[in-house]
Every structure is written in structure tokens, then in C-alpha cells.
Amino acid sequence: MAVEDPLSKKILIVDDEPHIRLLLEQTLDELEDHDVEMLTATNGQEALDTVADERPDLLLLDVMMPFVNGLDVCRRIKGDPSTAGIKVVMLTAKGQDLDRQVGLDVGADRYVTKPFDPDEVLDIAASLLGIEL
């Protein structure tokens, strides 16, 4: 459970596509009014490093990435008791039932298909962080 201290909230956006990172940042920038800090990572390894350093509360995680893919990142985070409480939203492509199946196995909290509706992603992030918009 996320700690009820708004000042400590951090969201890590993980996507190798710079435009998608920017889009997600803009999608969520309303949350900055609620003292949520936005972090980004461009691949799986960077994401794991940032998780270790920054302890974010929520990850928006793309599945398809070079080096360490999103599924591996999620599995490691959820498999480590010290980071298992971090919420993970997987970004997948529609129709890839396999992704969703594997995603469930790796313990992601939510799944969003691309192309996503920014409003929906904002709602999901807010509700996972317990923020009233």
C-alpha cells in the first residue's frame, strides 16, 4: 500500500520511444499539482537502476523494449519484497493476448493497450496512487 504522503509520490515512465515518454509526461502532468514527481527511463536496465535509486510509487512500463524488456522489469520488481509494493501499469499492444497473459503472470497491476486514451491513463495512475483529481 502506498504511503499516504503526497510529497513522496514518484512515477517512473519507462519507454524507449521519446515521443511516448513525452506523451505520458504530458498525460500525467496534472498530477504534478498533487506533488507527484515524474521520472523517466529509456530502457529496462535504466528502469531497474532508477527503481533502486529513487523508489518510485508507480511504473508506467512499456512491454517492448531493447535489453531488458518490460516483462522482465516487472517480474524483478514484483519478485523483490523490497519493491513488490510498487504499482506497475503495463503498456501493451491490443490483440497480443500472450502479452497480457504473461503480464498477468509477472504480476502487473493494470494493463493498458496502445494507442491509449490519455484520460484513461491519468485516471488509472491517480487511482493507483490514491489521488483524488
Place this chain on the structure above:
Amino acid sequence: MPFDPFHTELCAALALSADGRIDRAGTGCRPILQIDPTTLVGRTVFDVFEPEHRARLEKGMSNVRLGAPSANVRTRLVKRDGTLDVVLRMESDGDGIFVVVEDVSTRAAVLSSSSQMATLVDFASDAWFVHDMEGRIRDANPWAARSLGYSREEMLELVVADFETTIKPGRQDGVWNRLDLGKPMSVTGRHRRKDGSEFPVSVRLGLFETESGEVLMLAICRDITEIKAVEERLERLNSNLEEEVALRTTEVRDALSERQAVLNNLVDGIVAFDAQSREFRVKLANPALAALLGVELEVGASAQAVLPDELLELVSRSLDEGGVVDGELALSGDRIAKVVVSPTVAGDDLLGAVALIRDVTLEREVDRMKTDFIATVSHELRTPLTSVLGFAKITRNKLVQNVFPLVSGEDRKAQRAISQAEKNLDIIVSEGERLTALINDVLDISKMEAGRMEWRFDSVDIGALAQRAERATSSLFDGGTELRVDIASDLPSVHADADRILQVLINLLSNGAKFTEAGSVTLSVQRVDGGVELAVTDTGRGIEPSMQAAVFDKFKQVGDTLTDKPQGTGLGLPICAQIVAAHGSTFELQSALGTGSRFSFVLRGEGVAPQPKAPPDEVGLRGAGRRSSDPEATGQDILVVDDDANLRELLSQQLTDRGYSVRLAANGYEAIRMARAQRPALVVLDIMMPVLSGFDVAAMLKHDPNTESIPILILSIVRDEDRGYRIGVDRYFTKPADADEIARAVADLLRTPVEP
């Protein structure tokens, strides 16, 4: 001058009326019968000839009347001074009978030494003559003279060589010397008439000895012109037949060697079996088959132990059903083959079966690559599309919320720019969404074409499905077009993939809405022979006859796409057609320009009687005992998800009492797994559960195309209905809930009739 039997002395001719009375007597009666012909007229043959032979005469006449070509009756002529032996030769002559009377008394004297021969001669209906060993004619009957065109007197002047062209004049025929007394023989020859014309004859020759000791020869001749003609025709036919047989033999041989060459060089494996026994006796097999399956087949032997069971099973099925069956066969080395087995029949007889085996590994690989490629491309397309759509939406929202209000209301130019910018962003969003739909459709159709679509066939309440389609499309009918729904009440359940049929109905209704500017679109679901007909009829612009077949082609759109409704990818109908085809049905399209279109297809009924409407039921969910209907009849699966065992049990009992079949899940993971595997008709879901909350479960189920259509009823202490409905749950109840209300909601979602 033609031969007239009534005006000749060669024979005594009589014409008898039907009753045997003599109507006319020829001039020959006087010399031959020694009776004045005029005295004969008006008498009957029975008066003139031996009355004792009346029966013979009557029989002869009767035979002729009944259609015999002729009849010979031997009798006697009664005269004042004695009797005369005669033979009456009778022939049919219209209603009456034509009779020629011959005096056989003298002949009897000549032939008396050989009574057997005499009988033969007297009763012969053919021409005969007697000649000596020099060939001189000694006697001849009128027929002999007549057949050769001589008078009898002239005949007696002739030698055989005068008319028998096969005998050289002045030479005895060799045949004559070979004859023995009493041993007749048959020869063929040619006779020449007095006028020079010739005809073939069959001659029976016999020697006899007269009382005076002279050896004479009797020749009985028959004109065989007709027989010869028939023989020649037969001979021609025979020789034609031989040629024909030779030709056919060559053809068959050629065909066989061609077939052999084809079989030997065919890439596909072929094996033919005998239908006589089910021992899979091989009639024929080609080298490719041996190579594909890695087996050696012996013609005539059973292949039971040699060929794979899957193949033999297909062959058995083809023989049993008498139809073409196909299937797949795994080959060694991860290869895969397609098998088609056709029965061989001749008329109604089942001769055997031929199996064709084709290695489709490469095709499958190409298919798979194509599908994978499309999946990858569509995945790659989503990333830029996500940016385009996302930024457009964000930009629009930010402009509308934060920027536009700041622009001065008086600046008309700025106001116009604002309205254009907003409209333009809307266009970007709607086009982006259209592109997304296209990508999804392309994925769908490539999966279907590659046979990688997973179908989930089940017993489907088609009426309820049609109502879902109605609800899903009702928002499209806000304008001038009316949506009408006509669902029959006595529908049988059908065997179908509910989600896919729903997709078809929604697609058809959307098309109807799109192409009907004003009027109506009607969804009709009716019982027809063998199943249920689903039809969507619009009063729109209609489709040109020449374009009607093309609407099911990929990427074809008929008519002009309305610019203000930029929906549709051109793949909707092809996908629908594939779905309908997967249900063993085809689309019927009726359309007339300016009048509208009607798309329809029939889903096979399951042969199950429609569910009887349950009688009004007073018992609510709380009520004990009475079941509203037979559980087998209602029997729909409900998945109850709650981590509290007591609550699970309570819900289970209440629902089971209503006739539902209930499965239980104790946590979210189990719920998702069971929902995916068993696809229940409805899920009752608790929210507060460890690990995965009810919201998460609902989101997962509503996000998965395979489970998104399953209605979800939330029953929880958590009051967050908005969140629930946003995820897509169908009903939200907070505990403690009125059990009757829940029952009604369940029934409503499952369209089970319940009257509280």
C-alpha cells in the same frame, strides 16, 4: 410385265374372304385343278378340298390371320373321278387370304421313293427345282420360276448353269459329286434372273433316286438378299467394332501411361484404397507418398500397419460418409501435410477412396510469417499512432481549457482560428481512431485467413445477443435514422461464437446507420427452417447490382463514403463474411439502388427446443426451495468470486436454487483463470480481495477480447460504482443487497425471464 398369279397357268390361285369363301379363282385352276374357276367362286375351301382336312385348313388360315407369313396345308381335292393331292400355300392378303394351290400328285410320284424328302419339298415355302446330274431342270415349283422371272415351261428348258452364276456352263459342279444319297448339304450361290439381275441364294442340295432308278438332285433355294445385307451390316459393324476396340485400347493404354507419368512426377502423395474390405488394401500409390511418409507401400497389401492412424481414420470417415473429408497430418521433421480424401464411386457403387497428401509446411510457414509480419507491423504502427492520438487529445484539451479562454472575444480572426484549431484536432483524433480500427481489422482478418483465429463455439441465446447488438449501436441512431428490432420469441438456441456473431451484427448495424441518411435500419431475428435467420435491412441508398459481390472483398467500399462519418476500413464486411463462413453459413445480399439493402445469414439451430418461458415465479433469491425451472434447461454457468467462503456458499446456494449452474473462485487469479477457461455466462464479483482486487479482475476480463462480453455483477461493500462502471462492469450492488434485486439483475443480464 409383272407376274399375276390369277392369270397364269403356272399355279392355281384363289382369293379367300375372311370367312374362307372363295371370292376369286385364277385361270390356272383349270389346267392344274381341272375345275372351271368360275364354278369355284362363292364356295368355301372346305367344300372344294377334302372335308376331313377341315381342321388343317382352318388352322392354316387361322395362323395366317394371326400374322404368320404363310402357311402350307397339304390336302386333297375331291373330284368326281377321284382325288388330287394338293398343297395350299396361304398368305395373308388384307382381310382375306391369298391361296396358291399346287398339284403334288405327279411330284409325289417322282419323289415317292423318298417320302422324307417329299414331305420336305411339299412343305417348303421356298423355290425348288429338280435337275439331273447334267444340270437339266426336270421340275420346278411356281416360286422357283417366279423368283427367276421364267415361266414354268421355260424353266424346264434350262440347265442349272443358265441361272446359277457360280457354275460354269457345261461343267458339273464339284459339289454335286461330293453328295451322297440321303445326306443333303447346304451351299450358297448366286442366281441370275431372266432380266439379268442377280441375287444371292442359300441352296439346300439333296440326291434322291426315283422309282426308275434315276438319281436326281433336289435344290431348295432361298433368296438371301436380306440376310446377306444384314450379314454385311454385321460384318461392317464388327470390323468397326474391332477398329473401335483397337482405338480405345490405345487410348486406355495412353491414358494409363499418362496417369502413371503424372502419378510418378506428382509432388503430392497419392494413395488409393479398395472399398471392398476395411483393411485399407492399397490399389495404387505413388513415389511421392512413400517419400512424404517415409513408408513403402505394396499394391494389393493392407496398409493398416504402415500408414499413420490419422490418415486411415480420414479414409474410414470418407468411406463411411461417402463424401470428401480433409484433415492434417504431422510428418516427420516438424513438417505438416494437408490430407484430402475423396471416395471413388461408379454410379451408386462405392469403389474405394483416394487420399491426396500435400506437404504444406512451407505454406504454413509463409502464412505464419505473414500473420506475424502483420502483427509486428500493426504493433509498430501503434507507437506513432499513440503519439498522434495522445498529443492531439492533450493539445485539444489544453487549448480548450487553458488557452482559448484567454483569447479576446472581439478578435474575429483569433476566434476563427480557435474554432478551426479545435475542429482540426478533432479530425486528427477521429482519423487516428479510424486508423486504429483499421489496424485491428487487419490483424483480425490476417488471423482468420491464416486459420489462427481461435473460435469459441457454444450454445448461444441468439435473441439476447441481438439485444446486445441493439444496445451497442443505439448511439449511432440519434439522427434521422430509426433503429427497429424484430426478435421472434420462439428462437432455438444456436451453435455459434457469440462474440464474433455480435461483431457481425454490430458491423451490419453500423453500416446500415452509415449509409442511411434518413429512414430506418431493421434488425430482424426469425426462426427459419433449420435455424435462425439474422437480417439487417436498411432503407438507405442501396448497392448497384454490379457491386454487390464486391462488398465482401477486402478494402472495397461501395458508394461514396460520407465525409462526415469517417468510420469503416473496408474490412468490416470481409471479416463478417469470414465469421459467417466459419459458422458454415453464407451471406445473402438483396439490394436495390435507392431502396435499400438487406444482409442476412442463417445460423444452424442446435435442434434443441427453445427454452420454455418460465412461469411467473413468486420466489425470490431469498426464498427456499422451489426452482423456477429445470436446471438443465436454464443451466447457465455463473462464476461467483469472493474470498469469504461463507458468502461464496450463500451465493452459490441462492443461485443454484434459481436453476443456475455455479462455479466458485476464492481469489482474483483463480477468477481470471476460470473465466478464461470456462467462459461463464456471468461473473458475480467481490471487490475487497487479497492480491488482485475485484476492480482489477473486472478490468482484466473487460480488457480481454475473449472475456470482455461476459457480464460482470459487482457485489461489494466498497462504494465505488463510478469506478466499476468506468471499467465496464454491468451491474454494481453494495452489500448488503436485496437478494431479489440481484436475482432480477442476474436474470436480466442473462435474459432469463423472471417476474417478481
